[in-house]
Amino acid sequence: MIPAKIDPISITPIREKGVESILDWFERHKQTFYILGWSYLSNQQQMEELFYQSIVKIHKELPRFKSETSFETWVTSIFIHICREIANDSSLQASEESEQQKNLFKALDQLKEYEKEAIVLTYVKGLSHGETAQLLQVSVEKIKELLFSGIQLIKKEMGFGLPFNGCKEYHKDYIDYLEKTLDRSKKIGFEKHIYHCQDCQEDLATFQDVMLTMSNLTEGIEDFHVPSDFMENVKARLAEKEKHRQLKNKKRKRMGTVFASVFALLVGIEVLTGAFTNIYYSWTEEDQELRAYLQQDLGERLNLEAENNGVKIKIKSAIADDVQTLLFYEIEDTAEDNQYVINNYEGISVENEYDIMNSNANQMYYPPDLESEVNNEKKNVFQGKISLLPLSKEKGTIKLKITQLQKLIGDPSDRNSLRAYENMEYGTGEWSFEIPVTKQPSIEYALDDETEVEGVPIRFDKLTIAPTATILQYSINHAQSGKRINFLNFDNLEVNNKKVKADLYGNSFLESPLDMNWSSFQAHFNPLFGEKPKEVNVQFGSIYLTIEDPKTIILDAAQEYPQTFEYSGSTISIDKVEVGLPSKVVISNHNIEKRAYESLQFNIMGEGENATTSMEMNSEGVLVDKNGTEYNMDINPVPYEEIEQPRYLLTVQGLELRSDNAGEKVIPTRLEIYGYNTTKYLDDVVKISLE
Incomplete structure (x- = not known):
């Protein structure tokens, strides 16, 4: 295997000298990049085009280079991106290959895109798992999974026998063990298991054979000499380009704009496809969300x-x-x-x-x-x-x-x-x-499914997959008495095994429902980028309920307060009943543990001519997450968006009552509770069928 190299060169001279320094850099690194190019291409005409386009592109993109990564890694991303473009260009035909190359390339061609990229970057370019993960924008663990599945398929294609039959829980350790990077404690446990497991012994031996064969093949490719005139031909093309640039100096800016437009068009019609489109945009667009839209040509x-x-x-x-x-x-x-x-x-x-x-x-x-x-x-x-x-x-x-x-x-x-x-x-x-x-098109799917949540019917009406959002239209039935769902919050939506999270701010009410017994809503989720749904699952997060539970409490300002009463499993205190201008009533419940309600729906009634009143309410409360952890709203900052399914429990509700007749006092006589509001957490998953 070709060893990975850390390029010590400073980027400053390259920026200052431009194309000449980039060309010199490639001259020093031509062997490894030539080998890498041969993994995708197979004749000198293609290879010259590859080096020429890469140098031009690197020179153009150099001002955007970020020093957080190595220059060689950045160059590699652009180099492979152009490899794929040329490999997909039928105008440049391949020539004959050696039998050794044919076997390797045939096996590589059977791999899935990311598997091939992981294999090539690791075993042909010689990058570390971390560098390969950075280029492919995945985790190191994912790279190991791709290497394992890729080697497994190469094993089959190159005639190394049957699939692996060893214990699956140890498959993930094969690569680290053979590369001698497995933690000591895991290594000891792995070797103890291998000693007693014949299937795993056979697996590991075959796996090692495949890796050695790949190393031998790549070493064989390394022995191929870069043709003596190869870089001279590339330099000649660059010199011709520079001569043309000088002759057309007055039109340089205009031609640069045309080149950029043509390149953008090529991206738009998906000539540049696959994993390395993602690599290209990873270097040219910092905003990950915008990068995803650009990758999808939206x-x-x-x-x-x-x-x-x-x-x-x-x-x-x-x-x-x-x-x-x-x-x-x-x-x-x-x-x-x-x-x-x-x-x-x-x-x-x-x-x-x-x-x-x-x-x-x-x-x-x-x-x-x-x-x-x-x-x-x-x-x-x-x-x-x-x-x-x-x-x-x-x-x-x-x-x-x-x-x-x-x-x-x-x-x-x-x-x-x-x-x-x-x-x-x-x-x-x-x-x-x-x-x-x-405007980009959206796709709508009619739904006709119904379920129940807390005994309340929920109907799913429509699924819209738009470029910027996924929207689920649903309706809540409110014909039954005693209980009403005011809001339904979702956790995620899963389409074709791909989950998208619900938008915290994405619930909205739809006017003009078709049936007066139903209220219609829209829930927004993250985009699915044109996914064609075959199976849709929706997971609920929580519901906000109104429960009817009437109770009347007699009030008498002549009595001493506080006084308490029981309601819905809680002890509620009436702290104050005071007649004046205005009259005041204060109720409280500071015990929030396992409390059934978050807030009460109630009214204060007066007697006689003073029964018609206006009320002003002041309240205090506490923010609580799903696990019961409290957050003091008076102490900043409160990371509201980070709190898991927060709910706000009122602890004090104070009312000021005024008569419609100025100067007259309101005499509170009754506290009439109609019901309460509460949040219930859900984890139900509903499978929705498509019409």
């Missing part, structure tokens, strides 16, 4: 910029569908170290909203991601997204105007707290954009 890079008062706003991309129009932005304070975000509801307007957007739709909300790695790298740059209304047309241009930005204040660790919003600061200016958008 939008394009825009990078529209406007600057005012030392603050530069860039609209990076726009993703539009029937649900919403997502704008991904970056804000840079070029004068000071401030971070700004766009507030969905203040200082932003679409000047042609009524011409281009669906004003009847609900606008989605996404809180700014204050904890992302990219937003903690620089003190003066913030990347985020906002949701606008969906388009009413198939395509158009959004005329966006921004006049105010919200400034993030305080330490980043405090920004999720309520206190961060008490003294908000703003930056003002004027930033205008004309944003071209094209």
Whole structure:
């Protein structure tokens, strides 16, 4: 196996000298990259094209290189990306290969995409598991799984006998054991097991044979000499390109734009496909969510910029569908170290909203991601997204105007707290954009399933798979008495074994239900990117109920308070009944452990002419997560979005009562409780059939 190398070269000279330094770098590394290229291609014409395109691409993308990774790893990602492009180009035909190569390449071609990439990068390029995991954007454990399954299939293709029959729980240790990286304690246990298990002994021996055979094959490829004129031909092509560039110097910028447009078009029509499209975007787009949309060809890079008062706003991309129009932005304070975000509801307007957007739709909300790695790298740059209304047309241009930005204040660790919003600061200016958008199609699936939750019928009506969201439309029956479900919260939706989480802010009520006994809602989940559902499972998270449980308590201001009474398994205290202007009634229950209710639905009744009153309520409460852990709302920060299924239990409810006749006192006579509200946690999973 070719040993992995750590390139000690500094990136600074390469940036300064440009193409010449990149070419020199490839001259020193040509052997390993030539071998890597031969894993995908098979003639010198293809290989020359590969090196030429790689050097051009690296030179173009060099300003975006991040020093967090090694230069060689970054180059490898681009190199393989172009390998795949050329391998898919039928205009460059392959030549004859040696029998040894044929056997290896035939076996590799039988692997799944990620299995092949893991094998090639590990055993041909010689990268570590960590470096391979970084390139493929998966975990190290996943790389080991891919290597195991890939070697298992190569074993079959190259005639090494039957599938592995050893104990499955030890399969994951084969690679670490043979590479001598298994922890000592695990190694001892593994060797004890192998000693007593004949099947595992045979498995391990065969597995080792396959790995040795692969090493021998790759070593055989390494013996192939890079043709003496190979790099000279590449240099000649680059020199010709430079000569052409100088002759066309006046048109250079224009031609660069055309090249970028053509390259974007190639990506759009999926000439550049597979795992290494993901690698390419991993180096050119920091925002992981936007990167996913670009990989799926659901939008394009825009990078529209406007600057005012030392603050530069860039609209990076726009993703539009029937649900919403997502704008991904970056804000840079070029004068000071401030971070700004766009507030969905203040200082932003679409000047042609009524011409281009669906004003009847609900606008989605996404809180700014204050904890992302990219937003903690620089003190003066913030990347985020906002949701606008969906388009009413198939395509158009959004005329966006921004006049105010919200400034993030305080330490980043405090920004999720309520206190961060008490003294908000703003930056003002004027930033205008004309944003071209094209609405991406959505697919709707009619549903006709019904289930019951706490005895209340729930009906599933429709599933919509849109590029920016997955939407489940459902209805709750409220014809029965005694119990009503106000809200139904979901945990996740699973389509074809792929789970997507529910959007915390994505529940919405639908007007004009078809049946007056049903209330219709929409639940939003993360996008599925065009998944065609064969099987749909939905997992409930919780429900918010209203329970009818009437009880009347007589009040008498002449008596001494506090007094207590029992209700729904709890002891409730009436702390105060006071007649005055206004009259006051205070009830409390500080014991929240295993309490049936979160809040009471009640009214205070007066007597005689003073029975008609107005009430003002003041309340106190405590935030509790699913496990019963309490969070003090008066102590900031409260990480609300991080709390698992939070609920708010009222501990004190104080009322002030006033008569409709000014100057008259209200005499409280009865506390009439109609029922209570409560949250119940669920873990039910319902399988939904598609029509």
